[in-house]
Amino acid sequence: MANAIEIRNINKQFVLRHTRSMKEAFVWLVKGRKGDLSEKFHALKDVSLNIEQGETVALLGLNGSGKSTLLKHISGVMRPDSGSVGTRGRVAGLIEVGAGFHHDLSGRDNVYLNGAILGMTEEEINEKFDSIVEFSEIGQFIDTEVKFYSSGMYLRLAFSVAVHTDPEVFLVDEILAVGDEPFQKKCIDKIKELAGEGKTLVVVSHDLDLVSRICERGVLLEHGQIIMDAPVTEVVNRMRGGS
Numbered sequence: 001m002a003n004a005i006e007i008r009n010i011n012k013q014f015v016l017r018h019t020r021s022m023k024e025a026f027v028w029l030v031k032g033r034k035g036d037l038s039e040k041f042h043a044l045k046d047v048s049l050n051i052e053q054g055e056t057v058a059l060l061g062l063n064g065s066g067k068s069t070l071l072k073h074i075s076g077v078m079r080p081d082s083g084s085v086g087t088r089g090r091v092a093g094l095i096e097v098g099a100g101f102h103h104d105l106s107g108r109d110n111v112y113l114n115g116a117i118l119g120m121t122e123e124e125i126n127e128k129f130d131s132i133v134e135f136s137e138i139g140q141f142i143d144t145e146v147k148f149y150s151s152g153m154y155l156r157l158a159f160s161v162a163v164h165t166d167p168e169v170f171l172v173d174e175i176l177a178v179g180d181e182p183f184q185k186k187c188i189d190k191i192k193e194l195a196g197e198g199k200t201l202v203v204v205s206h207d208l209d210l211v212s213r214i215c216e217r218g219v220l221l222e223h224g225q226i227i228m229d230a231p232v233t234e235v236v237n238r239m240r241g242g243s
């Protein structure tokens with residue numbers, strides 16, 4: 001089967017400190033600018049990962065292990081310092097609540113803006129508009145500026161637009177957590193439905209029960225490296241201190 005996602009030897013470093021004290025900068029200057037004034041943090045270290053079309057994959061690991069950074073590379077919002085990331089088909093999902101939303105525009109305008117960013121044509125959005133609003137349960141607030149939305153309302157609209165783009169690859173970060181329980185359940189059912197249709201799914205979550213229900217494969221990250229890639233139950237077992 002064809003790969004939906006191909007990640008080859010990616011590295012990502014973040015600059016932790018841009019500035020130092022005047023004294024440190026002075027010492028650095030008189031010493032002939034030796035060394036680097038900024039401190040770097042290696043968030044992803046030589047990560048390679050192939051995900052086949054139709055696979056459901058959970059990215060697991062402790063806080064700061066690099067899961068969200070890896071997901072952002074798959075979505076294309078971040079680029080690696082070296083290595084390559086390839087995806088096949090339309091990629092959509094929920095990485096950061098409100099990303100791609102314009103605060104001063106209404107929910108309605110943001111559906112068009114976000115839909116276009118995710119690759120939908122105006123015609124496609126017109127066609128799906130009612131269904132997007134219905135799924136989100138935003139109701140009359142669709143014409144309110146989104147800066148007045150609660151975080152849950154943002155999530156509802158963003159999730160609804162993302163699933164209506166009919167993506168081949170669907171990415172979900174932890175953010176489902178801000179939805180209330182009924183909406184979370186609705187999202188999870190929708191995610192399962194997408195998986196059932198053979199869509200590729202990559203999920204970042206600390207909810208081990210949830211990922212065990214949705215995903216088949218687990219990829220465990222530690223300090224920016226993949227240390228285990230196995231059926232999700234085995235990875236969850238290891239995270240819970242099993243084997």
Ligand SMILES: Nc1ncnc2c1ncn2[C@@H]1O[C@H](COP(=O)(O)OP(=O)(O)OP(=O)(O)O)[C@@H](O)[C@H]1O
Pocket residue numbers: 014015016041043061062063064065066067068069070
């Ligand atoms: N834009 C950034 N600038 C600097 N450091 C960053 C940036 N984004 C992430 N990091 C750092 O990279 C590391 C990995 O972050 P990441 O968000 O990928 O971890 P995570 O596994 O998703 O963690 P969590 O479970 O807490 O969400 C962290 O130490 C984080 O501080």
